[in-house]
Amino acid sequence: MSEQDIALITGASRGIGAAIAVRLARDGYNIWLNYRSNHEAAQAVAAQVRDLGRDCTLLPFDVSDESAAKEALENILRERCPYILVNNSGVNRDGLLFWMSREDWKDVLNVSLDGFYHVTSRIMGLMMQKKRGRIINIVSTSGQTGMAGQVNYSAAKAGLIGATRALAKEVARSGILVNAVSPGFVETDMTKDLPKAEILKMIPLRRFGTCEEVAAVVAFLCSDDASYITGQVLNVNGGVYM
Ligand code: NAP
Numbered sequence: 001m002s003e004q005d006i007a008l009i010t011g012a013s014r015g016i017g018a019a020i021a022v023r024l025a026r027d028g029y030n031i032w033l034n035y036r037s038n039h040e041a042a043q044a045v046a047a048q049v050r051d052l053g054r055d056c057t058l059l060p061f062d063v064s065d066e067s068a069a070k071e072a073l074e075n076i077l078r079e080r081c082p083y084i085l086v087n088n089s090g091v092n093r094d095g096l097l098f099w100m101s102r103e104d105w106k107d108v109l110n111v112s113l114d115g116f117y118h119v120t121s122r123i124m125g126l127m128m129q130k131k132r133g134r135i136i137n138i139v140s141t142s143g144q145t146g147m148a149g150q151v152n153y154s155a156a157k158a159g160l161i162g163a164t165r166a167l168a169k170e171v172a173r174s175g176i177l178v179n180a181v182s183p184g185f186v187e188t189d190m191t192k193d194l195p196k197a198e199i200l201k202m203i204p205l206r207r208f209g210t211c212e213e214v215a216a217v218v219a220f221l222c223s224d225d226a227s228y229i230t231g232q233v234l235n236v237n238g239g240v241y242m
Pocket of ligand 1: 010011012013014015016017034035036037038039041061062063064088089090091111138139140141182183184185186187188189190191
């Protein structure tokens with residue numbers, strides 16, 4: 001990395017994305033912090049990044065909205081191109097497929113898959129010109145095993161795993177590494193209403209993961225130590241899927 005390298009993290013106002021932003025700031029990166037609408041939470045993460053001596057630029061926009069992504073990124077990308085892109089933003093709208101509304105189906109796919117496309121495709125060309133970059137997509141165990149009540153979410157995350165592998169092949173010769181990190185159950189707002197006691201029985205390590213444990217694996221994939229890793233899915237799941 002160089003002194004001026006930037007990491008763009010989507011969905012970084014809370015949860016796993018926030019921990020990734022703070023961890024990469026600690027590792028020396030300036031941060032471009034995307035989120036959808038929670039300005040207060042985003043400001044708090046930005047303050048932590050700045051306390052670590054790094055710059056933090058807030059980029060609030062809905063990744064599923066193509067024109068919003070274009071508007072937010074067009075000008076800033078004329079000045080600089082991030083070395084790291086972490087596609088972390090994601091939502092769940094759980095329910096059995098039989099009852100699932102078209103809206104719940106589309107929302108989940110739009111944030112994960114369209115969001116990946118809207119942000120990554122804008123940055124790709126610039127990274128390719130520079131012949132360096134790291135892209136990390138946050139997927140889920142649900143996309144690997146399938147999870148009842150999450151047909152939309154499992155489809156979105158499985159799709160993102162496919163996109164990770166295909167893009168890794170497309171850009172390897174341009175010096176860009178593309179990988180996915182796949183958390184199991186992690187303590188965040190997304191999992192706060194789950195029946196924890198029941199779920200813990202399924203996890204060999206008998207606990208949920210922390211956001212910092214996921215961020216540490218992302219940081220590894222961004223590091224020089226990961227220079228021969230591309231197209232992979234790294235599981236951070238306490239053994240719930242092996
Ligand atoms: P979270 O606590 O619910 O936080 C979601 C973050 O994404 C927030 O910063 C939110 O911004 C942002 N966001 C949501 N929709 C967005 C959109 N359309 N455009 C831009 N930003 C958006 O989620 P999390 O649990 O940290 O999950 C982060 C990622 O890890 C997701 O992709 C999730 O699927 C994946 N994951 C989570 C778990 C888990 O157990 N928690 C397990 C496996 C995978 P606002 O604050 O502005 O709403």
